[in-house]
Amino acid sequence: MSRSHLPSTIGLRVVAALAQYGTVSSAANALHLTQSAVSKQLKNVEAVVGMPLFDRTGQGLSPTQAGMIYIEQARIALGAMETAAMRVAALRSSQPAIRLHVLPILGDRWFMPRFSRFAERHPDIDVQFTTFAPTDTLEEADAVFRFGIGEWPGWRADYVLGRDVILVGSPQLIAKYEGIASIADILRYPLLEHLQTPLRWNDFAEACHLRDFTPARVTRFGYYSLVIRAAIGGQGLALVPRSLILDELAGGQLMNPSGLGFTSRNCYWLTTPDDRPPNASLAVLRDWILQEAQASEHNNPEGLS
Amino acid sequence: MSRSHLPSTIGLRVVAALAQYGTVSSAANALHLTQSAVSKQLKNVEAVVGMPLFDRTGQGLSPTQAGMIYIEQARIALGAMETAAMRVAALRSSQPAIRLHVLPILGDRWFMPRFSRFAERHPDIDVQFTTFAPTDTLEEADAVFRFGIGEWPGWRADYVLGRDVILVGSPQLIAKYEGIASIADILRYPLLEHLQTPLRWNDFAEACHLRDFTPARVTRFGYYSLVIRAAIGGQGLALVPRSLILDELAGGQLMNPSGLGFTSRNCYWLTTPDDRPPNASLAVLRDWILQEAQASEHNNPEGLS
DNA sequence: ATGTGTCTATTCCATTTTGGACTATAGTTC
DNA sequence: GAACTATAGTCCAAAATGGAATAGACACAT
Numbered sequence: 001m002s003r004s005h006l007p008s009t010i011g012l013r014v015v016a017a018l019a020q021y022g023t024v025s026s027a028a029n030a031l032h033l034t035q036s037a038v039s040k041q042l043k044n045v046e047a048v049v050g051m052p053l054f055d056r057t058g059q060g061l062s063p064t065q066a067g068m069i070y071i072e073q074a075r076i077a078l079g080a081m082e083t084a085a086m087r088v089a090a091l092r093s094s095q096p097a098i099r100l101h102v103l104p105i106l107g108d109r110w111f112m113p114r115f116s117r118f119a120e121r122h123p124d125i126d127v128q129f130t131t132f133a134p135t136d137t138l139e140e141a142d143a144v145f146r147f148g149i150g151e152w153p154g155w156r157a158d159y160v161l162g163r164d165v166i167l168v169g170s171p172q173l174i175a176k177y178e179g180i181a182s183i184a185d186i187l188r189y190p191l192l193e194h195l196q197t198p199l200r201w202n203d204f205a206e207a208c209h210l211r212d213f214t215p216a217r218v219t220r221f222g223y224y225s226l227v228i229r230a231a232i233g234g235q236g237l238a239l240v241p242r243s244l245i246l247d248e249l250a251g252g253q254l255m256n257p258s259g260l261g262f263t264s265r266n267c268y269w270l271t272t273p274d275d276r277p278p279n280a281s282l283a284v285l286r287d288w289i290l291q292e293a294q295a296s297e298h299n300n301p302e303g304l305s
Numbered sequence: 306m307s308r309s310h311l312p313s314t315i316g317l318r319v320v321a322a323l324a325q326y327g328t329v330s331s332a333a334n335a336l337h338l339t340q341s342a343v344s345k346q347l348k349n350v351e352a353v354v355g356m357p358l359f360d361r362t363g364q365g366l367s368p369t370q371a372g373m374i375y376i377e378q379a380r381i382a383l384g385a386m387e388t389a390a391m392r393v394a395a396l397r398s399s400q401p402a403i404r405l406h407v408l409p410i411l412g413d414r415w416f417m418p419r420f421s422r423f424a425e426r427h428p429d430i431d432v433q434f435t436t437f438a439p440t441d442t443l444e445e446a447d448a449v450f451r452f453g454i455g456e457w458p459g460w461r462a463d464y465v466l467g468r469d470v471i472l473v474g475s476p477q478l479i480a481k482y483e484g485i486a487s488i489a490d491i492l493r494y495p496l497l498e499h500l501q502t503p504l505r506w507n508d509f510a511e512a513c514h515l516r517d518f519t520p521a522r523v524t525r526f527g528y529y530s531l532v533i534r535a536a537i538g539g540q541g542l543a544l545v546p547r548s549l550i551l552d553e554l555a556g557g558q559l560m561n562p563s564g565l566g567f568t569s570r571n572c573y574w575l576t577t578p579d580d581r582p583p584n585a586s587l588a589v590l591r592d593w594i595l596q597e598a599q600a601s602e603h604n605n606p607e608g609l610s
Numbered sequence: 611a612t613g614t615g616t617c618t619a620t621t622c623c624a625t626t627t628t629g630g631a632c633t634a635t636a637g638t639t640c
Numbered sequence: 641g642a643a644c645t646a647t648a649g650t651c652c653a654a655a656a657t658g659g660a661a662t663a664g665a666c667a668c669a670t
Contacts, residue, residue: 006318006386009311010657024618037658039619044656049393058666059617066393073389077382081311084378088354088371172668315628329647342629344648363637364646477639 009081011045012074014038015053016132019071020104020223023060030108045070059233079132086140089128097126098282101133101144105224106268109244110161111145114292118285125281142282143272147197155271158286160293162241162267167204167260170234171252180257183208190217190236192227197266200239207262228254241267243296314386316350317379319343320358321437324376325409325528328365335413350375364538384437391445394433402431403587406438406449410529411573414549415466416450419597423590430586447587448577452502460576463591465598467546467572472509472565475539476557485562488513495522495541497532502571505544512567533559546572548601 007015017027018038028038046052053067063071089097102111107129119127130141138144150157169189174180177189191201205213219236221227228245231238232253242261248254270289272282312320322332323343333343351357358372368376394402407416412434424432435446443449455462474494479485482494496506510518524541526532533550536543537558547566553559575594577587 006314006383006390008656009314012386013311023616025616034659035618036620036660040658043619049390051393051397056618056665061618066396069392069396070389073385073392077385077389078311080378080382080385081317084375084382085311085354087374087378088356091371091374092356328645330645339630340647341631341649345629348648361647366647 005048007045007048007074008041009078011041011048012077014041015045015067015071015074016078018042018054018061019063019067020225022062022226022229026225026229060229075132076134079130079134079137082130082133083137083140086128086130086133086137089126090140095124095126095281097128098143098279098285099128099130099141100285101130101138101141103145103147103268104131105244106145106160107131108225110296111289114296118288122281122284122288125285127285139273142276142279143270143286146269146271147266148269149265150267150269152271154274156274157269157271158290160268160270160289161243161297163263164242164297165200165204165239165261165264165267166242166256167237168231168240168245168249168254168256169237170232171255173234173236174255174257176234180260183210183260186210186237186260187213187215189215190219191215192230192236192238193218193220194224194227195220195222200264200266203264203266204239204262208260243293246296310353312350312353312379313346314383316346316353317383319346320350320372320376320379321383323347323359323366324368324372325530327367327531327534331530331534365534380437381439384435384439384442387435387438388442388445391433391435391438391442394431395445400429400431400586402433403448403584403590404433404435404446405590406435406443406446408450408452408573409436410549411450411465411467412436413530415601416594419601423593427586427589427593430590432590444578447581447584448575448591451574451576452571453574454570455572455574457576459579461579462574462576463595465573465575465594466548466602468568469547469602470505470509470544470566470569470572471547471561472542473536473545473550473554473559473561474542475537476560478539478541479560479562481539485565488515488565491515491542491565492518492520494520495524496520497535497541497543498523498525499529499532500525500527505569505571508569508571509544509567513565548598551601 013031014027014033017030018024021027021030024038024042025035028035031038033041042054049066049070051066052064053070054061054063086099089099115127118125130137133141144155145160146152146157147162150159167186173189177185180186193201201215201218202213204210217236219230221230224240224244227238228240228248230236231240232248239261241264242249242256245254249256270286272286318336319332322335323329326332326335329343329347330340333340336343338346347359354371354375356371357369358375359366359368391404394404420432423430435442438446449460450465451457451462452467455464472491478494482490485491498506506520506523507518509515522541524535526535529545529549532543533545533553535541536545537553544566546569547554547561550559554561575591577591
């Protein structure tokens with residue numbers, strides 16, 4: 001017998017973050033915990049489940065079969081909690097909260113670090129975040145970050161950032177493959193790709209007038225954060241919006257050989273439902289986001305096509 | 306601003322139990338906690354949510370509008386955790402766990418109190434319970450308690466209990482309305498009904514050859530436990546499987562006036578998928594359940610039609 | 611080989627949280 | 641008003657959480 005205990009909420013968050021970041025340390029960083037705490041939480045959850053959820057590979061974790069099952073349900077559970085909070089926030093009468101859905105990568109690497117400044121300047125505006133909410137509840141949100149070409153019927157879409165997509169790799173990798181003299185050299189490299197944006201490499205090939213785009217090997221990841229981590233780890237070349245990896249470029253962990261890149265149609269947008277009455281607080285938030293986005297793209301004005 | 310914390314798992318369980326039992330004390334009992342602990346957990350969750358989830362009515366709790374939203378999502382979140390456990394249990398190779406889905410009322414009032422005996426006698430058989438799992442994942446279970454007439458295509462159904470449905474009310478209520486001399490007197494009483502089994506009263510009227518069944522007032526509840534609580538509280542007459550309220554009948558909190566009742570087609574069944582290879586452990590569990598059910602119905606052999 | 615960097619697991623310990631026993635208090639019913 | 645039942649609050653011991661530091665495993669470069 002075993003009336004299996006349910007995992008703790010923080011345990012679920014740890015599992016979800018581990019799936020997204022691939023290492024205990026970076027998941028800990030994202031959760032504002034220490035590596036030690038995350039390691040212990042994972043151990044707890046695995047004890048509750050009764051079997052390991054991640055394989056320890058020596059340079060990070062990768063989900064086991066059980067882990068993949070568990071991660072999926074953990075995200076559903078977390079999404080339900082977020083949905084609950086979002087729907088309840090909509091009931092609050094006095095000063096209704098703005099319900100904002102953020103994408104994992106954009107939230108972690110761009111939005112959240114900046115948002116604290118907004119919160120300081122506008123303490124009266126209450127923003128309710130969701131990141132796990134299932135797609136069919138997004139319609140309840142007041143604003144949703146999305147990735148695409150900016151066309152969602154029924155939604156106003158304002159460009160945020162991400163048009164400036166660059167080719168990056170770790171210096172070691174590029175040294176090992178002896179640089180990139182012509183664009184065709186790229187085909188010799190292993191390439192990294194995000195599962196949900198599969199057209200990136202084709203777009204790039206097209207923009208560079210590269211025919212016969214048949215790369216040596218393509219590795220796909222479920223999260224953009226894993227793509228970036230793999231690129232930093234020298235596992236291949238990746239196409240990434242410049243604005244998301246400013247730190248890595250400045251720190252030399254990633255480089256942009258020959259300044260290669262292109263202007264992508266697919267990028268990040270802030271979308272707001274058309275059919276809702278104007279909301280002053282929402283307008284303030286949107287204006288601030290767009291302004292911050294412009295500033296952060298102009299701070300690095302090495303724009304190229 | 307407020308990056309709203311997520312509630313704790315025990316908080317979700319408390320909210321779900323409160324919805325089901327309607328009082329802090331009985332929810333605490335069901336969760337094997339004290340009233341104090343449940344009260345504090347509820348306070349925590351309400352603090353996280355930012356608004357009250359239940360109205361304190363003086364004789365229990367009833368969900369606020371926000372509460373109803375939250376309860377729904379809490380059940381989804383808990384269901385996801387259970388689903389995760391269930392699916393992972395299916396992967397365990399050595400001695401696969403039996404995945405058993407129990408109905409709230411049957412589990413609380415009949416199955417769980419008895420199950421510990423089974424667990425003692427068969428420590429080698431690992432049973433994995435779900436109670437919140439969404440209906441579309443039930444197909445993964447090895448055995449599912451269901452309520453109905455015993456016909457589910459693709460499932461073998463064994464009768465467990467609940468055919469013997471009796472009319473009950475609190476002694477005070479029946480005194481107040483001056484007894485039940487003829488069956489038609491029932492129409493003078495307020496009636497209590499479970500939302501998911503709406504045909505009960507019609508079936509009863511039919512079994513008693515009662516024409517023109519137009520009761521004075523019908524109150525509906527989402528959980529059978531609330532129906533029973535309301536009946537004990539003297540809020541009306543209810544139709545309840547005798548086996549679920551043996552204690553209340555023995556203790557005099559509920560009485561069965563004039564022995565009224567009927568044999569219902571709708572009752573509790575243990576169902577197992579047809580298409581699965583025979584499983585010795587499952588057969589042991591099923592036999593034990595059916596035997597216990599027979600025993601508990603025969604212990605009170607005042608069966609009537 | 612060996613150092614270096616990067617990763618996880620573990621130990622120790624302070625802090626926080628949890629939950630039980632008990633008490634206070636408010637509402638209902640007789 | 642007494643008895644009963646309900647929730648909320650206080651006090652305290654026990655359990656958990658999480659941070660700092662440490663140890664150990666692995667890859668990679670020299």
